[in-house]
Amino acid sequence: MIRPEEIKLSADQSGKWGMVIDQDICTGCQACVAACAMENNISFVGEADSGYGRSMHWIRIERFWEGEYPEIKMTPNQPMLCQQCGSATCEPVCPAFATVHSQAEQLNVQVYNRCVGTRYCANNCPYQVRSFNWRDYKRPEPLPNQFNPDVTVRRRGIMEKCTFCIQRIHKAQDKAKSEAREVLDGEFTTACAQACPADAIVFGRVDDPESLVSQLAHRNHGVKHLEELGTLPNVTYFKGG
Amino acid sequence: MAEYTDAVHANVVHEHKDHAKEHLREKHLMLDPLPRGKMNEMVMESMTTTSWKFWVVFGILSAIVAGCLFYVWGYMISEGLGVTGKNRPSYWGLFLVNTVFWIGISHAGTFISAILRVFKAEFRRPFTRAAELMTTFGLVQAGFSVFMHLGRVWLAYWLIPYPNQRMLWPNTHSPLTWDLLAITTYLLSSTMYLFLPLIPDLAMARDRSTGWRKTFYKILALGFRGTEGEWTHLRNAMTIFAFAIIPVMFSVHTIVSWDFAAATRPGWNSTIFGPYFVVGALHSGMGAVVMVLAIVRGTMKNMKYFIRGEHFDAIAKLMLIISMAWAYFFFNDYMVQWYGGDKWTHQLLHFHEAGPMGWMWFAMLIFNIAIPWAVLWNQKWRSTPWIVFAVGLLINVGMYLERYIIVPVSLSINRMPFTWRLYYPRVEILLGIGTLALFIWLYMAASRLIPLIPVWEVEEGQMAHELKKFGRETVVSVSELE
Numbered sequence: 001m002i003r004p005e006e007i008k009l010s011a012d013q014s015g016k017w018g019m020v021i022d023q024d025i026c027t028g029c030q031a032c033v034a035a036c037a038m039e040n041n042i043s044f045v046g047e048a049d050s051g052y053g054r055s056m057h058w059i060r061i062e063r064f065w066e067g068e069y070p071e072i073k074m075t076p077n078q079p080m081l082c083q084q085c086g087s088a089t090c091e092p093v094c095p096a097f098a099t100v101h102s103q104a105e106q107l108n109v110q111v112y113n114r115c116v117g118t119r120y121c122a123n124n125c126p127y128q129v130r131s132f133n134w135r136d137y138k139r140p141e142p143l144p145n146q147f148n149p150d151v152t153v154r155r156r157g158i159m160e161k162c163t164f165c166i167q168r169i170h171k172a173q174d175k176a177k178s179e180a181r182e183v184l185d186g187e188f189t190t191a192c193a194q195a196c197p198a199d200a201i202v203f204g205r206v207d208d209p210e211s212l213v214s215q216l217a218h219r220n221h222g223v224k225h226l227e228e229l230g231t232l233p234n235v236t237y238f239k240g241g
Numbered sequence: 242m243a244e245y246t247d248a249v250h251a252n253v254v255h256e257h258k259d260h261a262k263e264h265l266r267e268k269h270l271m272l273d274p275l276p277r278g279k280m281n282e283m284v285m286e287s288m289t290t291t292s293w294k295f296w297v298v299f300g301i302l303s304a305i306v307a308g309c310l311f312y313v314w315g316y317m318i319s320e321g322l323g324v325t326g327k328n329r330p331s332y333w334g335l336f337l338v339n340t341v342f343w344i345g346i347s348h349a350g351t352f353i354s355a356i357l358r359v360f361k362a363e364f365r366r367p368f369t370r371a372a373e374l375m376t377t378f379g380l381v382q383a384g385f386s387v388f389m390h391l392g393r394v395w396l397a398y399w400l401i402p403y404p405n406q407r408m409l410w411p412n413t414h415s416p417l418t419w420d421l422l423a424i425t426t427y428l429l430s431s432t433m434y435l436f437l438p439l440i441p442d443l444a445m446a447r448d449r450s451t452g453w454r455k456t457f458y459k460i461l462a463l464g465f466r467g468t469e470g471e472w473t474h475l476r477n478a479m480t481i482f483a484f485a486i487i488p489v490m491f492s493v494h495t496i497v498s499w500d501f502a503a504a505t506r507p508g509w510n511s512t513i514f515g516p517y518f519v520v521g522a523l524h525s526g527m528g529a530v531v532m533v534l535a536i537v538r539g540t541m542k543n544m545k546y547f548i549r550g551e552h553f554d555a556i557a558k559l560m561l562i563i564s565m566a567w568a569y570f571f572f573n574d575y576m577v578q579w580y581g582g583d584k585w586t587h588q589l590l591h592f593h594e595a596g597p598m599g600w601m602w603f604a605m606l607i608f609n610i611a612i613p614w615a616v617l618w619n620q621k622w623r624s625t626p627w628i629v630f631a632v633g634l635l636i637n638v639g640m641y642l643e644r645y646i647i648v649p650v651s652l653s654i655n656r657m658p659f660t661w662r663l664y665y666p667r668v669e670i671l672l673g674i675g676t677l678a679l680f681i682w683l684y685m686a687a688s689r690l691i692p693l694i695p696v697w698e699v700e701e702g703q704m705a706h707e708l709k710k711f712g713r714e715t716v717v718s719v720s721e722l723e
Contacts, residue, residue, distance in 0.1 A: 053328030117392015157392030
């Protein structure tokens with residue numbers, strides 16, 4: 001039996017991952033949404049359920065308009081995904097320990113096979129970025145031929161959310177370990193950042209002051225959403241820079 | 242009684258005094274004793290006299306339970322929660338409303354039985370059992386509703402702290418874990434509290450029945466013979482339970498309220514939710530008790546002797562006080578939240594009153610405050626069963642709406658305006674009807690099997706009550722038996 005205190009973390013396995021999103025150069029093309037769905041085997045919900053508010057995308061592009069017609073101003077596109085909070089409100093409320101904080105990656109992880117589906121975490125998420133498997137959704141052809149073997153396929157009754165492509169983090173760490181080196185900045189990135197044609201999404205180690213993401217994050221005009229709630233989010237947004 | 246004080250003639254005075262006594266007997270169960278054994282016969286008769294109408298209603302309810310509860314639930318388990326009306330902001334819907342509602346219903350049983358027993362309120366005597374049954378059966382429905390709510394209900398046992406090889410335990414930080422423990426504790430203790438005062442009545446039924454009923458009561462009565470020692474033990478146990486179950490009752494609904502109050506959501510994160518929910522539970526629970534009593538009185542044999550206008554009058558007074566307490570807590574919660582100045586809370590409060598579900602908010606206030614205050618001040622109306630029944634029904638509708646506003650209506654608004662969306666229940670409605678049908682079904686079945694009136698308690702009260710004359714006035718007095 002392994003007790004939690006016996007688990008030793010090696011230096012190359014720990015790290016604080018973060019993201020910077022530049023809303024000024026985001027074109028709202030939704031390439032990140034599609035790439036994320038393909039990378040993470042996200043269910044194909046279909047039109048009817050999507051229209052009813054059950055779309056399961058782990059990242060979504062939010063856009064609003066301000067003012068009254070005809071003087072309408074569109075706000076910049078706002079990609080919204082799990083903010084991987086340092087002090088996450090979703091974690092303490094799960095009765096089954098299915099929503100937990102990972103020591104190694106400093107991320108909020110969802111243990112699919114431990115989830116019983118109380119959906120308390122989703123209620124308590126101020127960013128509303130968790131998606132629930134309301135049904136076992138059928139994938140239309142040819143989608144069943146396109147599964148990522150590194151990611152679990154979820155069944156009905158389970159909560160899921162953005163993982164910062166934890167499978168890619170592990171793959172890069174394993175490769176670096178086998179070559180006896182650290183993971184290089186920019187060696188890999190998440191599916192959404194990789195697909196972004198405008199490079200509006202930058203991913204990397206925020207605890208490494210030399211990395212691109214931490215240099216961007218320390219620029220003056222970055223904001224973190226709903227920071228006033230004390231959630232310590234790990235995603236920084238730029239708007240009006 | 243003022244009329245006879247002016248009388249001059251001795252005979253007239255005497256006759257009028259008899260009239261006054263007769264009037265008091267008619268009014269008060271405690272002053273209307275029957276010959277020894279008569280009451281037992283009446284209760285046995287009420288249990289065994291079953292008309293064809295009972296079986297028709299029972300059959301319809303069985304069909305509803307089978308169809309709406311078990312069939313629809315099975316369908317929902319096999320299809321997933323997609324068949325319900327839940328969506329992204331409203332992850333919790335009618336199931337949680339039903340859970341809170343049924344736990345609320347279950348509160349009146351303990352309130353009437355334990356608190357009134359502890360405070361020696363004499364009017365409680367004939368209907369403690371009817372109220373305790375509501376507690377147990379209401380909690381069964383709450384349990385059903387909370388399990389329906391789970392996405393993978395077949396793994397619900399993971400929420401129970403049981404030893405396992407992987408050393409995985411439930412998360413004690415989660416209010417849902419507290420909830421499960423609190424509801425289980427309440428169900429177990431309220432069932433025991435229902436059973437203890439039932440033992441003498443089961444023994445009574447055992448001595449007056451034959452056939453399978455005799456065997457049934459013989460097993461349940463645990464060999465109770467009514468010796469002095471047995472009564473002493475039973476009394477001690479009941480006293481301990483009556484005191485111990487009161488904090489359990491308060492804790493249950495407080496913990497249910499923490500499911501909401503412990504969340505970082507506008508409108509939910511309120512410090513007053515604990516007592517507010519407890520008072521709300523009593524409000525709906527008292528309404529449900531008078532509804533049950535009115536139905537029992539109207540449909541079962543010999544019940545008009547046991548349940549009288551004075552009992553409706555007494556419970557209705559409590560309803561009025563609890564309605565006032567509820568209004569106080571509601572106003573307190575609303576006002577402090579509004580002055581808190583948080584923009585999301587403002588948005589939510591505005592949505593409650595002026596949003597598409599605004600009619601619910603106003604209906605809630607009318608049913609929970611305006612109608613009880615307008616009706617229950619009048620003693621004549623308070624003593625009329627059907628009027629109190631109607632008020633109780635409306636209070637229950639109002640309290641259901643209150644829970645609906647707290648759960649799905651408040652969930653439709655959050656800090657991410659992009660996800661705002663209304664919730665419309667679908668199969669949840671059928672399952673809710675199913676739990677209601679199961680509640681009535683269990684109650685009807687129980688009314689055939691166990692004595693609904695605690696005979697020993699009524700007889701004890703009647704022995705303790707007497708009429709004493711102070712000067713020219715006849716006054717009711719109670720002697721202390723215990």
